[in-house]
Amino acid sequence: MRIIIVGAGEVGFHIAQRLAFENKEVVVIDKRAEALKRFADLLDVQTVQGSGSSPSVLEESGIRGADTFLAVTDSDETNLVACLFANAIEPGIVKFARIRDEDYTKHWPELVQKSLNIHTVINPEVEVVKTIEKSLTVPDAEHVSDFAEGKIKLIGLRVAAGSPVVGECLQDLRQKTGELRFIIAAIFRNERLIVPIGKDRVKAGDLLYFVCGTDQLEKVLKIFGSRSDPIRHILIVGGGNIGLRLALELEERQYHVRLVEIDRERCGSLAERLRHTIVLHGDGTDQELLEEENIREIDVAISLTGNEEANVLSSLLAKSLGAKRTMTRINKFHYIPIIGAIGLGQIVSPRLSAINSIVLHVRKGKVLSSVSLKGEQAEVLEAVALETSGIVERPLKDLHFPRGAIVLAILRGEKSIIPNGESIVHPGDRVIILSTRKNIARVEEELMVKLEYF
Numbered sequence: 001m002r003i004i005i006v007g008a009g010e011v012g013f014h015i016a017q018r019l020a021f022e023n024k025e026v027v028v029i030d031k032r033a034e035a036l037k038r039f040a041d042l043l044d045v046q047t048v049q050g051s052g053s054s055p056s057v058l059e060e061s062g063i064r065g066a067d068t069f070l071a072v073t074d075s076d077e078t079n080l081v082a083c084l085f086a087n088a089i090e091p092g093i094v095k096f097a098r099i100r101d102e103d104y105t106k107h108w109p110e111l112v113q114k115s116l117n118i119h120t121v122i123n124p125e126v127e128v129v130k131t132i133e134k135s136l137t138v139p140d141a142e143h144v145s146d147f148a149e150g151k152i153k154l155i156g157l158r159v160a161a162g163s164p165v166v167g168e169c170l171q172d173l174r175q176k177t178g179e180l181r182f183i184i185a186a187i188f189r190n191e192r193l194i195v196p197i198g199k200d201r202v203k204a205g206d207l208l209y210f211v212c213g214t215d216q217l218e219k220v221l222k223i224f225g226s227r228s229d230p231i232r233h234i235l236i237v238g239g240g241n242i243g244l245r246l247a248l249e250l251e252e253r254q255y256h257v258r259l260v261e262i263d264r265e266r267c268g269s270l271a272e273r274l275r276h277t278i279v280l281h282g283d284g285t286d287q288e289l290l291e292e293e294n295i296r297e298i299d300v301a302i303s304l305t306g307n308e309e310a311n312v313l314s315s316l317l318a319k320s321l322g323a324k325r326t327m328t329r330i331n332k333f334h335y336i337p338i339i340g341a342i343g344l345g346q347i348v349s350p351r352l353s354a355i356n357s358i359v360l361h362v363r364k365g366k367v368l369s370s371v372s373l374k375g376e377q378a379e380v381l382e383a384v385a386l387e388t389s390g391i392v393e394r395p396l397k398d399l400h401f402p403r404g405a406i407v408l409a410i411l412r413g414e415k416s417i418i419p420n421g422e423s424i425v426h427p428g429d430r431v432i433i434l435s436t437r438k439n440i441a442r443v444e445e446e447l448m449v450k451l452e453y454f
Helices: 010-021 033-042 055-060 076-089 109-114 124-136 170-176 214-223 241-252 264-273 287-292 308-320 333-341 350-360 437-448
Strands: 002-006 025-030 046-049 068-071 094-098 120-122 141-147 152-158 182-189 192-194 207-213 233-237 256-261 278-281 300-303 326-329 346-348 367-372 378-384 405-412 415-417 430-436
Touching: 002 010, 002 076, 010 025, 010 033, 010 350, 010 437, 025 033, 033 046, 055 076, 068 076, 076 094, 094 350, 120 350, 124 141, 124 241, 124 326, 124 346, 124 350, 141 346, 141 378, 152 214, 152 405, 182 405, 207 214, 207 405, 233 241, 233 308, 241 256, 241 264, 256 264, 264 278, 287 308, 300 308, 308 326, 308 333, 350 367, 378 437, 405 437, 430 437
Parallel strands: 002 025, 002 068, 025 046, 068 094, 094 120, 233 256, 233 300, 256 278, 300 326, 326 346
Antiparallel strands: 141 152, 152 207, 182 192, 182 207, 367 378, 378 430, 405 415, 405 430
């Protein structure tokens, strides 16, 4: 599989890193020699210096015969022109474009998407708002993902010191919960991934990912001592495009929203567009302002300005003053482990949301959705089991899955199954699979054809 990436920024780098790690053939195009040098030095990819919107450069990159074309520069116009010429040179190539300006996607969708034959338009701002909205449905969670049209949930939960599961062995925990079915899929301890086995124990501070049926979620949360009080009061810091988009969505869902924006003129514009949100002129790092707005009554404080340092300070201050939960917008990937280490809560990243959305579409096999876990150390895939797949018609305990890959759930018709070693996947079933990053390529192949590993 050959994949052409136009754009050697952070999004392009992390997409290339993940795909090259999975032994896919990746070609990266960019005008900037210094940006390409980073790719050449750190990744096993081919680089081409030049404009991704140049037909001759696209020819040089080997676009003829390539499978996928990703236009992910910071310029919407460059991405659109790149797709225009890619479509002209290689009409059958699957194209994805990173587009942030809604004027292209909302008002002229047929012109942009159909005329250029773009498979998917990715708007990072839209993707990050979707991520936030999902997380708000589970009050204590640091991660929420839906699979199988919402019938199965993947939840990332930080284990508090007073949680009843602290010190519990996983196999004993399963016995104590009786018929309640869930699987602990992964544990992150001190930023390190553990794919757990029955003898592992839960420790305070662990970020624990589990999978269960949506109808069982409330009962499973109680096992971990998680609060189930619904979220009502939300504070947004930052009234840029993302803050405005989020406030509009939350208004539709009847949340009580307050939005803090430092620019007075922007406050006026926000107040005109928002019907129920209280717009406040001020600084999200102003302790007096937060106390005046009864920060202790806020269920979630979400810092979304374009300044990462300000977002971190705002979230730390909100948390110290009594906000029950915080979310922090981070763009620089090397900040993410640091933020996690200081226990700030959930991190949201437009770039990471865009990357997850794009990578999903270049997966082999009949993959329906995917999500990467903290730090991209693992990925959870939802796929349809094909008749030719190596995972069908034999007990899960007999599968030739690589170490670090596990079937978490099966959806058969309307029935969701949290499996054990004796469970069998049938053709047509949907399966939810966790895999460490290094084994993704082998899992993809196993989803497509029967393989034997020795």
